[in-house]
Amino acid sequence: MKKIQLLVFGLLTNVFIIAQTDNGHFSGSFESYTQFYHKDDKIGAVVPQDKIGSNNFLKLDYNYKQFTAGLQFEAYLPAIQGFPFSENSGKLVNKYFRYTANNFSIQVGDFYEQFGSGLAFRAWENRQIGINNALEGANIHVAPLSFLTIKAIYGRQRKVFAYANSNVRGLDAEIDFSKTGKTTPETRVAAGFSYVSRYQLYTGPITDFPATVNATSTRLDIGGAVASASFEYVYKKRDPHDANNFDNTSGKAFLTNLSLATGNFGALLTFRTLENMDFRSERESLQSIGLMNYIPSLTKQHDYLTTNIYVYNAQAMGEIGGQVDLFYNAPKGTGPGGKFGSKFSLNFSSYSGHNDSEDLFSFGDNEYFHDLNFEWKKKWSEKFTTIFLYQNIFYNKLVIEGEPVPDVKTNTVVLNALIKYAKKKAARFELQHLATRQDKGNWAAALTEFSFAPKWTFYLSDLYNYGKTDTHYATIGGSYTNRGTRFGLSYGRQRAGLFCVGGVCRFVPAATGVTATLTTTFN
Amino acid sequence: MKKTTLIIVTFLIATMSFGQNDLPDIKLRSLTGDEVRFNSFGNNDTLLIVSLWATWCVPCIQELEAISEQYEERQKEIPFKLLAVSIDDSRTTQRVKPFVKGKGWPFEIYLDVNSDLKRALNINDVPHVFIIKKGKIVYQHNGYVAGNEEELFEKIKTL
Numbered sequence: 001m002k003k004i005q006l007l008v009f010g011l012l013t014n015v016f017i018i019a020q021t022d023n024g025h026f027s028g029s030f031e032s033y034t035q036f037y038h039k040d041d042k043i044g045a046v047v048p049q050d051k052i053g054s055n056n057f058l059k060l061d062y063n064y065k066q067f068t069a070g071l072q073f074e075a076y077l078p079a080i081q082g083f084p085f086s087e088n089s090g091k092l093v094n095k096y097f098r099y100t101a102n103n104f105s106i107q108v109g110d111f112y113e114q115f116g117s118g119l120a121f122r123a124w125e126n127r128q129i130g131i132n133n134a135l136e137g138a139n140i141h142v143a144p145l146s147f148l149t150i151k152a153i154y155g156r157q158r159k160v161f162a163y164a165n166s167n168v169r170g171l172d173a174e175i176d177f178s179k180t181g182k183t184t185p186e187t188r189v190a191a192g193f194s195y196v197s198r199y200q201l202y203t204g205p206i207t208d209f210p211a212t213v214n215a216t217s218t219r220l221d222i223g224g225a226v227a228s229a230s231f232e233y234v235y236k237k238r239d240p241h242d243a244n245n246f247d248n249t250s251g252k253a254f255l256t257n258l259s260l261a262t263g264n265f266g267a268l269l270t271f272r273t274l275e276n277m278d279f280r281s282e283r284e285s286l287q288s289i290g291l292m293n294y295i296p297s298l299t300k301q302h303d304y305l306t307t308n309i310y311v312y313n314a315q316a317m318g319e320i321g322g323q324v325d326l327f328y329n330a331p332k333g334t335g336p337g338g339k340f341g342s343k344f345s346l347n348f349s350s351y352s353g354h355n356d357s358e359d360l361f362s363f364g365d366n367e368y369f370h371d372l373n374f375e376w377k378k379k380w381s382e383k384f385t386t387i388f389l390y391q392n393i394f395y396n397k398l399v400i401e402g403e404p405v406p407d408v409k410t411n412t413v414v415l416n417a418l419i420k421y422a423k424k425k426a427a428r429f430e431l432q433h434l435a436t437r438q439d440k441g442n443w444a445a446a447l448t449e450f451s452f453a454p455k456w457t458f459y460l461s462d463l464y465n466y467g468k469t470d471t472h473y474a475t476i477g478g479s480y481t482n483r484g485t486r487f488g489l490s491y492g493r494q495r496a497g498l499f500c501v502g503g504v505c506r507f508v509p510a511a512t513g514v515t516a517t518l519t520t521t522f523n
Numbered sequence: 524m525k526k527t528t529l530i531i532v533t534f535l536i537a538t539m540s541f542g543q544n545d546l547p548d549i550k551l552r553s554l555t556g557d558e559v560r561f562n563s564f565g566n567n568d569t570l571l572i573v574s575l576w577a578t579w580c581v582p583c584i585q586e587l588e589a590i591s592e593q594y595e596e597r598q599k600e601i602p603f604k605l606l607a608v609s610i611d612d613s614r615t616t617q618r619v620k621p622f623v624k625g626k627g628w629p630f631e632i633y634l635d636v637n638s639d640l641k642r643a644l645n646i647n648d649v650p651h652v653f654i655i656k657k658g659k660i661v662y663q664h665n666g667y668v669a670g671n672e673e674e675l676f677e678k679i680k681t682l
Contacts, residue, residue: 025545027643027644027645028645029645029646029647031647059642059645061643061645063547066548068547068643100548112637112638112639112642113637114613114636114637117613118612118613118637122613122637124612124637124638125638125642176556188555188556188557190556221556223554223555223556224555225555228620230617257617259617259620259621260621261620261621261623261624262624263624264624264625264627265624265625266620266621266622266623266624266625267621268617268618268620268621270617294612294613296612296613296614297614298614300579301578301579301614301615302579303579303580303581325618325621325622326621326625327621327622327624327625327626328625329624329625329626329627331627341627343625343626344625345622345625418585418669420669420670422670423670423673424670424671424673424674425670426668426669426670428669451668451669451670452668452670453668453669453670453671453673453674454664454668454670454671454674457668479666481664481665481666483662483663483664483665484651484663484664484665485665486648486665486666519647519648519665520647521644521645521646521647521651521663521665522645523545523644523645523653523660523663
């Protein structure tokens with residue numbers, strides 16, 4: 001007993017000394033998103049029995065030299081409306097321990113990881129849309145040679161508050177050819193290979209059913225100071241499951257990016273084709289549950305009320321297309337730049353189905369989506385800046401949302417003006433209009449925001465669907481920020497529709513009420 | 524047993540006498556694809572501003588534009604360096620390099636493709652800026668509204 005006391009005393013002394021000498025580092029964050037709902041027949045808001053939704057996350061990490069340990073506690077009291085699950089409790093969900101040395105690291109417990117662009121495997125978290133695909137197991141990184149990095153993973157995937165009923169294992173190797181020689185060349189060439197395998201017990205009658213599904217990915221990255229190119233090809237063995245309607249064929253994907261960046265000019269060309277690439281930890285999973293790989297829609301991610309109404313959702317079952325991005329900076333004092341400079345960007349993306357599902361490179365006639373948009377940012381004086389945006393969209397609602405209605409074609413203009421009338425005081429105004437003859441018809445929006453840096457902001461916005469539904473989606477809100485802590489409060493209507501973050505979407509239902517957000521970071 | 528305990532205690536105390544900085548040991552990628560360890564920036568004496576941003580985040584871009592406009596002028600007053608770490612994931616990470624060219628930003632840009640740094644620094648949302656002095660986080664701010672850059676420059680002078 002005495003020995004134990006001594007040991008405990010010794011440890012406590014240590015902890016005390018750690019705090020005293022500032023050795024070891026403790027950090028964490030807390031996030032709470034709470035909505036109070038009320039009845040609103042005009043927009044068809046469905047009020048849950050409890051009239052409240054609250055998602056809460058507490059994360060704590062402690063780092064001491066090469067050791068890091070952490071945990072994450074989540075509480076859904078209950079989950080907000082439209083979340084992919086309806087938990088009404090809290091749980092300590094993630095726990096991990098990591099050791100990092102120069103050429104070696106090991107993490108046991110819950111971890112996130114990504115191979116290549118994630119087309120074959122990605123474990124990640126996105127709290128806004130309710131995704132947490134962390135694996136519980138082990139993740140080892142080794143760099144045995146200066147030009148070789150190997151990652152090995154093993155684990156079971158998190159499924160809300162439980163774990164998927166399957167095992168996932170994977171291996172990823174990357175060779176950096178620019179480090180194989182004695183001198184470092186200007187252009188970096190790297191090749192990677194990944195292997196991912198999932199096993200889920202099958203007890204059905206089919207004798208040759210693939211209980212184990214393997215996917216392999218090969219990639220090549222060439223990066224220079226001016227031009228870069230990357231290529232990735234993924235092959236996934238046959239994997240009949242619910243989400244692909246028990247398609248018995250194999251899956252394939254090819255992705256390439258070519259970019260150019262020189263002087264004041266930048267350009268990017270992306271091409272991607274997919275066939276039967278839905279990959280889940282469990283055969284029974286649907287929607288955004290149990291995703292093993294990452295298939296974002298490769299389109300521009302917009303941030304305005306009207307440019308976010310028709311948003312593409314990548315079709316993992318099959319699509320072909322790409323996008324072009326052009327960026328230009330007209331510096332101060334040049335013709336188009338004027339006295340204070342000006343910035344231009346152009347983006348065009350287009351996706352359609354394959355003509356022949358056997359041929360990965362066959363462009364089909366059935367267009368799913370396109371988005372042509374142009375943005376011009378101009379600073380007129382020290383105090384006044386404007387952004388002008390034009391967008392043209394084609395949206396195949398049957399393919400994207402499964403609703404058999406005519407294709408939607410829209411034209412949108414946005415004007416965003418910022419007046420910085422004092423050193424730390426500014427007013428911002430947005431005027432927007434989306435014109436379409438299809439679906440719900442035209443939308444107009446206006447927003448005004450006043451900010452008093454660095455702490456306070458207030459805003460008032462209205463999104464108005466006129467002609468057919470004549471519905472206002474007005475919101476009033478504000479926020480207070482002090483260093484790493486932010487508190488926001490708003491009241492208003494939320495439009496039903498696709499809510500997308502990071503290229504993955506979920507449907508949010510119409511809702512009216514008060515939303516309170518609290519986030520804090522301590523380091 | 525007593526000996527063992529003593530050894531453990533001594534060992535634990537001994538391991539603590541090494542100094543360290545508060546920055547997490549996370550690997551980032553430069554725009555040419557090279558790996559850089561985030562904690563290696565802690566060894567430097569220059570004041571460091573670290574901004575976590577994304578190409579799809581309008582306030583992040585406003586903040587970096589505002590800092591960029593005053594960058595050279597402010598650097599004459601007090602030496603500092605800004606690292607802009609993009610948390611764009613593989614949906615948009617390829618846009619970062621051409622995007623930055625089209626903005627003409629003078630910052631060092633790094634990529635945090637699967638949000639490892641964002642998680643290690645316990646950041647909820649972008650933009651989020653840190654001021655780092657000799658490996659310690661001495662100031663941070665979440666979110667951006669016009670004028671926040673003034674606050675940031677004022678802080679730099681006092682730290």
